[in-house]
Amino acid sequence: MTSMTDSIKLSPPLPWISDQGQTGFVTEISRQHLTLDIFEASQASSGPNEIRVMVGKSQSFVFSGQSRLASPRTFRLMIHGADSEQQLHDLLGQVRKDQHIEICRDQDVEASDRFTGFQRVQFIPEALPELSFDDLNTEQSFLGTCFDYPILITGMTGGVDKGTEINRRLALAAEAYNIPMGVGSQRVALDNPEYAPIFDVKKYAPNLFVIGNLGFAQLKQDNYLDLCRRAVDMVSADALAIHVNVLQEAIQMEGDRDFTDILKRLETVCQSLSTPIVIKEVGSGISSNTAQKLLETGIAAIDVGGRGGTSWGYIEGLRSSSSETMELAETFRNWGIPTAYSLVGVRALAPQLPLIATGGVRNGLTVAKAIALGADLVGIGLPLLRAALQGEQETRDTLATIVRGLKVAMIATGSRSLRDLEQHICLSHPMEKNFDDIVQSKSFY
Ligand SMILES: Cc1cc2nc3c(=O)[nH]c(=O)nc-3n(C[C@H](O)[C@H](O)[C@H](O)COP(=O)(O)O)c2cc1C
Structure with a gap:
């Protein structure tokens, strides 16, 4: 504490x-x-x-x-x-949201080793893919909607000052690529309705699939159902994400310290709202045990939000002027289940559940790996926030590079569709096992 x-x-x-x-x-x-x-x-x-x-x-x-x-x-x-x-x-x-934006823009806020678990897997290249770029099908369905790419602009608060412009740039980029977008926590606009327009991204992109966002802390309020409904209405949300961020709250000076009674209320929210509910970690990952409990609540999807990317406990240390808190934040900088491990664990438990893999995904190759390991969508935060702080074109360019990387991974593995990627993933190249024996025995001719 x-x-x-x-x-x-x-x-x-x-x-x-x-x-x-x-x-x-x-x-x-x-x-x-x-x-x-x-x-x-x-x-x-x-x-x-x-x-x-x-x-x-x-x-x-x-x-x-x-x-x-x-x-x-x-x-x-x-x-x-x-x-x-x-x-x-x-x-x-x-002030917190503005501080988060500035810290994320200017400082190294990720897990120090960047380990997401995706480093452990690789693709076996196909030298003769018998495909052209035009043959590649990158479409993906999620919660009943078809997108051009399996990429989600994950929910990020832009703060009161910069939020409107950040959200506009992200929304326009999401619309241009026909991919879904999450908004950051709408709590500030529930407390102060004059801030609601910051989150209303459908005014720039009416056909955008938008995921609203609240924290588990809002579920603890007596009027939690009303808050959830108002959050959905505020942005005409197609789904509502409820984020869980125990580590961040526990390190944050003004954070919540009471994490009781969440599951029961989550179940009531799932039963009472017609909008699909997504549970979303923000960097610590979802264990199989936790996923099991979540499945019983009736949630529509899980964002495993694993370790390896933006480290929220660490960011709270950077905000603080106390050396004790900074030390605590350093201790927990690399806390959590790496994104790939969390994804694989939850997928094994829930073969049909829509899953989002967020946390440290920084390029199209990693998007391809996450899809091959069972993700329906792959969430990307920090790189898109930084791009959005630079400009509209920079936001689109960042997405363009990620999309291109995904296509390169597909063509270079001979994967015509996203589904095919799974067949080409491995932990180590099959030859690696026999390599020493063959070289030792000089039996390679
Ligand atoms: C500046 C910033 C603000 C964020 N605000 C929220 C938020 O309000 N609600 C939420 O659920 N997640 C929020 N996130 C977490 C992201 O959605 C994501 O889970 C996390 O950053 C890990 O992804 P990354 O490594 O690609 O950044 C925020 C992330 C950033 C960088």
């Missing part, structure tokens, strides 16, 4: 103004206090007891409590009362 001294550094800091007219920046937030830099040294003998913190152009949060001098130009406002606690919760919710 995180220590009670855990805090989040704000970069850039947020401006504040007090009821007495003092001004400055909030530089750090913990669960108990805000660290305030104050502008005028002459005003700094006593600190403010009530401040308004500005976020963006239109939002502000009010905190009251007691200020303590921390250094000549820095106060700690120890917050008091349920109102301030709620404001702190809301403020953190606002």
Whole structure:
């Protein structure tokens, strides 16, 4: 668990103004206090007891409590009362998403060894495929819809500031390739309906297959069914993903710590909504045991979200200014079931269940491997987020390269359709077993 001294550094800091007219920046937030830099040294003998913190152009949060001098130009406002606690919760919710985007854009946020398990398998090439590129059929059906490629732009929050443009670029790219797209957690727009347009990607791409997104934390609220229905309506979702991210919540300073009663509520959601429900891990993978429990709830699909790619526990360490939390995050950076192992385990248990393999997939060859190992769709996050932050063309170009890699893997294995890929996958080349014996005995002529 995180220590009670855990805090989040704000970069850039947020401006504040007090009821007495003092001004400055909030530089750090913990669960108990805000660290305030104050502008005028002459005003700094006593600190403010009530401040308004500005976020963006239109939002502000009010905190009251007691200020303590921390250094000549820095106060700690120890917050008091349920109102301030709620404001702190809301403020953190606002800044968290923007921090995630910036950290994902600028830093190395993946498992340090990048091990997804897909490295363990390879294809046997076919030198005479008797196919042309035009013969390749990359179409794939998922939850009753046919797509041109087995690729999913996995759900990613774009934050309040950048979210609209990121989602627009991703949606246009998804539409151009006729592939499905997930949106990031819609929680912020359930709390603040004015943010709903950020997620409404069908306005750019009316025929897009959209997967809505909520966290397991929303299932713990009394009105969880209503929240699920509103999330579906908000984006006219064709499916609703509920993400589970225990590791991230457990390391995050302000994360949820109560993971009880999820399965029962998940079952109620599956029974009550006509929209298919997808359960989605975000980097720790789904074990066969967990999959068994999930199957009993009536879920429509699982995204195994395995280890090897974006490491959410580690990202929470990068957000924190506590060395203890960073150490914890380092410890868990490579936590989880590698994506390929999780995929194979769940597929063995549920031969017919629609499965998505997400987590560390970075090119078309890995997409082909995931399909060969039983995935229906292959989810890609980080590379597409980074491309979307650059521009519309960059997003399409990134997808184009992935699609091309998939086709190269197909033609080079002689796979006319995605289904054929499975026949060409192996753990080691068959010759490897006999290689030493044959060379030793010099019986190769
Ligand atoms: C910036 C960013 C924001 C994300 N936000 C969400 C989210 O709101 N909900 C969710 O279910 N997953 C979210 N994810 C997780 C991705 O859907 C995916 O499971 C994870 O990043 C692993 O895939 P990758 O290795 O290809 O990035 C996010 C990922 C990124 C990079």
